[in-house]
Amino acid sequence: MSRREDAPATILDVAAAAGVSRQTVTRAMNDMPGISAQTRQRVLDAARDLRYRPSRFGRGLVKSDHRMLGLVIDDLTNPYYPELASAVVGNAARHGWNVLLVDTVHATDTSALLVELRGQVDAVLGYLSQVGPDEEQLLDGMPVVEIDPHVVRAGWASVSLDPAPAARELAAHLAAAGVRRAVVVDVADRPEPGRRAGMLLSALAEVGVDAGLVQAPLATAEAGLETVGAVLAAEPTPDAIIAFNDLVALGALMACRRAGVDVPGQVRVVGIDGLSAGNWVAPRLTTLAVDMAEVAAQAVELALGLVGGDPVEHRTVEHRLVLRESA
CATH class of the missing domain: 3.40.50.2300 (Response regulator)
Incomplete structure (x- = not known):
């Protein structure tokens, strides 16, 4: 008997479509040894095509009341x-x-x-x-x-x-504090700014702050240290650095410390995400926090x-x- 089109697919349907046994389907779906990569892929393709969903209850993975x-x-x-x-x-x-x-x-x-x-x-x-x-x-x-x-x-x-409302609030705060030139540190695999960076650049432009864009290779503290270190070595030094996330901002703080640049006296540093770690560094990190x-x-x-x-x-x-x- 053929399977009704509206009926959920079973493990036997997958086995039939892939031309394998039920045991082989089980091995393929659970990434178990004993079958070839080609057979495993054929089973996964059949499962995808049939929209097969294994029963976690039948496999005894959790109790039915959890x-x-x-x-x-x-x-x-x-x-x-x-x-x-x-x-x-x-x-x-x-x-x-x-x-x-x-x-x-x-x-x-x-x-x-x-x-x-x-x-x-x-x-x-x-x-x-x-x-x-x-x-x-x-x-x-x-x-x-x-x-x-x-x-x-x-x-x-x-x-x-x-982050747009908080970004506009940040831009107004920086402008009121006398910031005239900022650098936004983005993390992207393309030259144009990503979503976060584009939003920050627009918010800064609205309040008359001249903002440039630099790209960090990764969203890590190490990448922030390297990227911001290069920014500080160039002229002129920005008044503010706004990082892609708090990790990059923590790297920026370290770069400022190594370069002898006072934060926030000479350069203001801002992150995004609101990590708890930002409250335990010196100076404590200003951030656009996610709730x-x-x-x-x-x-x-x-x-x-x-x-x-x-x-x-x-x-x-x-x-x-x-x-x-x-x-």
Whole structure:
């Protein structure tokens, strides 16, 4: 008997489509040894085409009274993501849910990762920029909440981050403090400014601050140290440096210290994200902070709503300007 088009695909359907046994499907979906790379890919392709979702309950991964959210993040070495993950885990726990954490920066096969993830969770939320159109199909039928998407995707809920109001407040603050020349440190793989940098440049131009753009190779403190060190070695020295994120800003503070440049007396330094580490350096870091608790609350609420049958929603959380000693 052929499968009805509207019926959920089973492991036997995948096995038949791939021309393999049920046991081979299990091995391929769980990245187990004993099958070739070609066979594994054929099974994954069949699973994607059939929109197959393995039953996490049938596999005994969790108890039926404990529901699971899948949290996808970019890079655990960036403190922003552990801080956000902590907020999500705490919020989900208050609703009686568990969280499965996935770090995509180390994934060698995004498709296999998503296939495995969807078999273990009831909904997916987080940073999904690594998921392209082909991989996106692997999440068809899943409740998905994307945090800070570049483009809102059809069928996915989202929580966007909006730094624009805080950026305008920062620009006005810097102009009032006498800043006339600023440098925005971006992290991008193209010469034109990214979203954050473009927004900052526009806000500074509106208040009459001359702003230039430099590119750091990575969004790390080490890259900030190297990039800002080069900026300080050139002439003229800017009055303010606004970094892509707090990590780059921490590197900028170190570069200023090594160059004998007083912060904020000679150069004001600003970050973005609001990491807790920024409150424990000298001088304490001024930043455009993300309200992690609010982002987590909105994302979890949307995910649980989707699981319960609510329609897709799109929400926005604004950054806030946190003035400390560095600016």
